[in-house]
Amino acid sequence: MFRKLPGDEARNLVSTTPDTAVVFRPAVVRTPAFVTIVIWLSRLVAGLVRLVWRHPIAVAVPVVPGVIWTLYGWRLALVLVGLVLLAGLSWASLHWFSFLRLVGWRLLAFWRRVWIYRRHWQPVMIISGLGRHLRGRDYLPRLMRVECDGWADRLTVKMLNGQAVKDWADRTDQLAHGFGSRTCRVSIARAGRLVLTFPRRDPLAVPLSAVPIPDVVSVGPVEIGAREDSTPYRLKVHGTHVLIAGATGAGKGSFLWSTIRGLLPAMRAGLVELWALDPKLMELSLGRDLFTWYAADPEQCADLLDDAVTVMQERAGRFAGLLRSHTPTTADPFVLVLVDEVAFLTAYQSDRTLKQRITAALATLTTQGRAVGVGVMAALQDPRKEVMNIRNLFPDKIALRLDESEQVDMVLGDGARDRGALADHISPVPELGAGVGYVRLETSPDPVRVRAAYVSDDDIRAMVAQYAQAVDTVPITDQTTAPSPMPITTRVPVIGEVAP
CATH class of the missing domain: 3.30.980.40 (Threonyl-tRNA Synthetase; Chain A, domain 2)
Structure with a gap:
């Protein structure tokens, strides 16, 4: 009734030795030679067609001279090769980039694919x-x-x-x-x-000088450096929040100052306000005259963040039912809150009341601020959860040189290091690794390797000399329409400074 298959013969094998393994060999089907040759030839033709389709230039380089040699002799083939080489050299000398794009990279790709x-x-x-x-x-x-x-x-x-x-x-x-x-x-x-x-x-092995201040007034994306493919890297700051994590000397200041530098024309036009929190009094103090608000003392930092929350809530009340996204204007400029060493304010602050105020204000700004034009750019050294428990509220994250491999996923999310974000392998030598980092944007899970340009002290002094007056000349807004607790031309005094 049922046909016995070759595999069923294993049931009839009886062994007196318990440990003897039953060996089963399936039936061998012999393929005719004609069928084998047809299959081999079809695969060969398909491979040749695929080779010509994918690498036409690499195939044409040996085939065309060979055909001409066969049909017309070696002299004509040699002349043709010489003419082609002369045309290629002329093309490369006149327009090197188009030669590489259409010929050079394709030949290199063919060689590396094969070899x-x-x-x-x-x-x-x-x-x-x-x-x-x-x-x-x-x-x-x-x-x-x-x-x-x-x-x-x-x-x-x-x-x-x-x-x-x-x-x-x-x-x-x-x-x-x-x-x-x-x-x-x-x-x-x-x-x-x-x-x-x-x-x-590695195109990013050489430090980058400061990016020129743009001529166009814009709130972003701001050009702050270069990508690994040598194209300009533009960081989005309006409509998002940015967290920068890196060890000491990793180049966090390069990202902060390059962003400030790119926003200077918009600040002069009244479309951007820069509010700076500088608890260690070293990174941002050199250019404090550029900022609409500046705070260094922890209590002043807490007050400044509370003021930012007040502006955010007032705008939300006015925009409710009318707008869903913010467009910078002189009446409602984009407010960028810059926080250097945010961990000092959220984790290492001894005053528990100030710590809670600062953490609550930052959480409120990062959850509700970007829709009404209030953004946060924060920098820290230690990305652990107990140090920065609101790091997941920042949509865009940047990982500079980190001390441990586990910290990469803490900053950029699970799987970022497996995808190639080797932030723990960045060189600690400033000339090689300062400002180099991996960016993971909200819209893409793949990390991008970038390097921010270095803004020197002389560059900052030149920025202050050219743009500091713009802050002083901004007109004082009417307190009935803007809930600012004090005129925007007033700076928050730093430690040891007498308030005007």
């Missing part, structure tokens, strides 16, 4: 555990595409069925060393496909 990635693909995948070798057959993720630019290689990879992104993120060290790169970063292209980024060099 680096395809040659080592099988051993790296098997040894790292991303591939499997079962019954004499390799099951490997598929290398779809290799793209090159001035600083990195990007590999598009099709994962095996059943693999997850975390399987690749947990093996970035193996992938980086297997293919001879410094690091490896994993990002999602689409369902089932990943993009692996292997840097070839």
